[in-house]
Amino acid sequence: MCGIVGLFAKQAAVEDRLGDYISSMLIEMSDRGPDSAGVAVYRDPVPSGSAKVVLQHPDHGYDWQGLAEGITARLAPATVERRGNHAIARTEASFEDLRAWLREIHPEVSVVSSGDTIEIFKEVGPPADVVSAFALRELKGTHALGHTRMATESAVTTKGSHPFSTGFDLCLVHNGSLSNHNRLRAELRRHGVEIQTENDTEVAAGYLTWRLSQGDSLEEALTEGIRDLDGFYTFAVGTRDGFAVLRDPIACKHAVMAETDDWVAMATEFRAIAVLPGADEARIWEPAPAQIYSWTRSGQ
Amino acid sequence: MIEFDLAADGLRALNRQLQGLGEQSNETEWRVLHPSGEHALAVGLTRPLKVVVEGHAGFYCGGMNSQAEIEIRGHAGPGVAENMMSGIVRVTGNASQSAGASGHGGVLVIEGDASSRCGISMKGIDIVVGGSVGHMSAFMAQAGNLVVCGDAGANLGDSIYEARLFVRGKVESLGADCIEKEMREEHLAALTELLQRAGMDADPGQFRRYGSARKLYNFNVDHADAY
Numbered sequence: 129m130c131g132i133v134g135l136f137a138k139q140a141a142v143e144d145r146l147g148d149y150i151s152s153m154l155i156e157m158s159d160r161g162p163d164s165a166g167v168a169v170y171r172d173p174v175p176s177g178s179a180k181v182v183l184q185h186p187d188h189g190y191d192w193q194g195l196a197e198g199i200t201a202r203l204a205p206a207t208v209e210r211r212g213n214h215a216i217a218r219t220e221a222s223f224e225d226l227r228a229w230l231r232e233i234h235p236e237v238s239v240v241s242s243g244d245t246i247e248i249f250k251e252v253g254p255p256a257d258v259v260s261a262f263a264l265r266e267l268k269g270t271h272a273l274g275h276t277r278m279a280t281e282s283a284v285t286t287k288g289s290h291p292f293s294t295g296f297d298l299c300l301v302h303n304g305s306l307s308n309h310n311r312l313r314a315e316l317r318r319h320g321v322e323i324q325t326e327n328d329t330e331v332a333a334g335y336l337t338w339r340l341s342q343g344d345s346l347e348e349a350l351t352e353g354i355r356d357l358d359g360f361y362t363f364a365v366g367t368r369d370g371f372a373v374l375r376d377p378i379a380c381k382h383a384v385m386a387e388t389d390d391w392v393a394m395a396t397e398f399r400a401i402a403v404l405p406g407a408d409e410a411r412i413w414e415p416a417p418a419q420i421y422s423w424t425r426s427g428q
Numbered sequence: 429m430i431e432f433d434l435a436a437d438g439l440r441a442l443n444r445q446l447q448g449l450g451e452q453s454n455e456t457e458w459r460v461l462h463p464s465g466e467h468a469l470a471v472g473l474t475r476p477l478k479v480v481v482e483g484h485a486g487f488y489c490g491g492m493n494s495q496a497e498i499e500i501r502g503h504a505g506p507g508v509a510e511n512m513m514s515g516i517v518r519v520t521g522n523a524s525q526s527a528g529a530s531g532h533g534g535v536l537v538i539e540g541d542a543s544s545r546c547g548i549s550m551k552g553i554d555i556v557v558g559g560s561v562g563h564m565s566a567f568m569a570q571a572g573n574l575v576v577c578g579d580a581g582a583n584l585g586d587s588i589y590e591a592r593l594f595v596r597g598k599v600e601s602l603g604a605d606c607i608e609k610e611m612r613e614e615h616l617a618a619l620t621e622l623l624q625r626a627g628m629d630a631d632p633g634q635f636r637r638y639g640s641a642r643k644l645y646n647f648n649v650d651h652a653d654a655y
Contacts, residue, residue, distance in 0.1 A: 384524060397467075397486060398465035407484070408484070414522070414524040414525060417563060
């Protein structure tokens with residue numbers, strides 16, 4: 129059992145309070161996932177030619193400033209902003225160069241997300257603690273996904289926490305379980321997709337990363353996923369400009385969606401959506417099986 | 429009418445009060461404010477109360493209901509009116525999956541759409557849906573009536589024992605052992621009465637009837653070797 133939540137802003141006023149709203153949604157899903165929690169927030173894009181990478185080190189006192197100086201000295205100008213035990217690095221260095229350098233010089237630092245918009249923050253502990261550890265309520269952004277985890281098939285660790293990002297600005301949260309993830313993981317690794325854990329959800333994220341790298345649109349990738357991913361699942365997916373929801377063809381795993389003129393939201397249970405302003409008057413429905421629901425930010 | 433603020437006083441207090449009302453009690457009309465998607469609202473009622481839930485309900489609202497009349501003014505989560513014995517549960521919005529699951533009696537009215545598995549294993553409940561129902565509705569249905577004013581999703585009435593299914597719109601596909609059946613006078617009369625009780629403005633003459641071919645669950649001597 130896990131809880132997932134997603135929120136896509138259609139108005140600037142919602143963007144201003146995105147972190148506050150997704151935090152409230154996440155905390156409502158504490159009963160479904162007390163072991164760990166995390167969010168992906170799409171916000172504050174870096175200029176073209178730069179990369180934004182969220183890094184993690186278990187030590188709260190870690191010398192992030194020293195790391196920024198190291199990147200600047202060896203690769204390209206960089207700044208690093210600490211948030212909880214994660215840090216957001218912005219640099220003109222390429223992501224590949226940065227990752228290679230980190231592996232060589234700072235193997236103790238792990239990469240949580242990369243892209244030009246996405247920021248992922250995740251940690252073990254109940255959702256309310258995770259919200260305050262990263263001061264998530266103050267974040268502004270365009271869309272966000274969240275996950276609360278009751279661990280079933282792999283250990284309770286920061287790395288095993290959700291969300292998973294296996295490609296630039298791509299994020300997937302998942303309620304359910306995949307039955308063919310071992311074979312698929314091996315196949316994806318052969319295609320060069322990097323998968324860090326034994327977790328089934330990371331395989332689904334890796335699958336989408338691979339399809340998108342082959343030129344698929346998000347909808348095309350999800351359509352292929354209905355055929356290739358075996359199991360019970362409700363997915364919420366974020367890309368730089370988009371937000372999508374998909375359930376498996378049997379559709380056992382709970383999901384509910386709601387839409388107003390101001391926002392689109394999905395959650396495992398409606399009580400996570402009830403905290404949003406205007407939820408009383410929202411259009412509410414259960415997403416149909418094997419149907420892709422997607423929203424894209426217009427004009428971008 | 430007694431107002432109960434769920435946000436202030438909580439779910440257990442609500443259900444304890446509603447379940448604890450004696451036969452002589454005059455406190456028969458209730459309004460539940462701020463339901464906020466809470467689960468198990470107004471479950472296990474055994475008295476002819478009238479309960480209005482002012483907003484969206486979570487899972488299992490009105491479950492195991494006997495005699496009470498419960499109205500949800502909004503969306504109902506999974507398993508609304510599951511295992512209802514008698515009484516009425518009405519949903520003014522849409523309902524999530526497994527609405528009316530295993531219901532033995534009473535009437536469940538969903539003014540909007542119901543999702544998948546509506547009326548799964550129904551055992552005598554009558555369900556009237558103003559909109560459409562999702563896939564696998566009336567799965568293993570045993571008794572009662574399912575009336576759908578819109579369309580029905582794939583595998584309607586799969587492995588149905590008995591129960592009558594009436595659909596006005598399209599049926600995506602019928603499940604195993606579910607077939608279209610003749611609409612006789614007695615069916616039309618029952619359907620007309622159910623639509624009236626539910627307050628649905630739909631012409632009974634536009635519905636088609638589906639039910640069990642009775643080939644799956646009856647002992648068939650020709651197949652004795654297979655048992």
